[in-house]
Amino acid sequence: MENRLKNLKSAMKKQSFQQLQFTHKHRQRVLNDIKKHGQTDEEVLLAVLQLLTHKKTGFELTNHLRSRGIHRFEEEQGFLYTLLHGLEQKQYVKAAWDDSQTKYYVLNDKGRKVLQKAEAKSPTFLLKELLQGG
Template identity: 45%
Template sequence: MEDRLKNFKKAMKTTVLQELAFTEEHKNKIKRKISQLSTPSEDDVLLAIFQLLKEKRTGFELSRLLRARGIEKFENEEGFLYMSLHKFEHKGYLHTYWDEPDVKYYQLSTKGLKFLKYLEYEGYSKAYFLKEILER
């Protein structure tokens, strides 16, 4: 089987792929488009945070679960995540719980659950709600 694959690869190089040539500019355009497609928007990040906080979670757990969803926005900026959580808490979207002396848990409040329903409902503008939460 392996020999057949090697022969196929060799045949492709000498026929079809031989005629293909990409400039560096073209390669960079393709890379930019791929990264744009794979980078979630801010409203998608907000939606993911609120969906994950239906259950009580620590900031560390939340960060890990966001990474599992492909959201790496907070990878090297965990402080930004905690600032956002604090802002959501201050606005009444989250309840916080201290279970152990050094472990803080976050969970959506009733207001946060209502807000999540708005975010999940397609008829509403996510950008409006994002602005509502983050700028006030």
């Protein structure tokens, strides 16, 4: 069985897909589909704030983001915690430790107001608002 797998693997390496031809229209459609799956910073930030309407740990937040198709923090979870720390410093998010030494994050009143504005206007507004500290 193992020899068959090795032979299959070597055969796959030898195969070439040069005979395949794609039209310009097909290539554009594929590129557009790829772009659709990449979320902007604003969309990711909006999703984080929406998820933090109820308290969550960073781990829970990562899982919920993954279920929304956002995989940005899977490779480098430190980026998520940097984002959460920044939101906490700007007083949009409240963080607290429970008895089991687990840290939870939740939107405070200021964060909920920004979220409501962002949902009413646009995610681009959200990033500008947060960056300016408004």
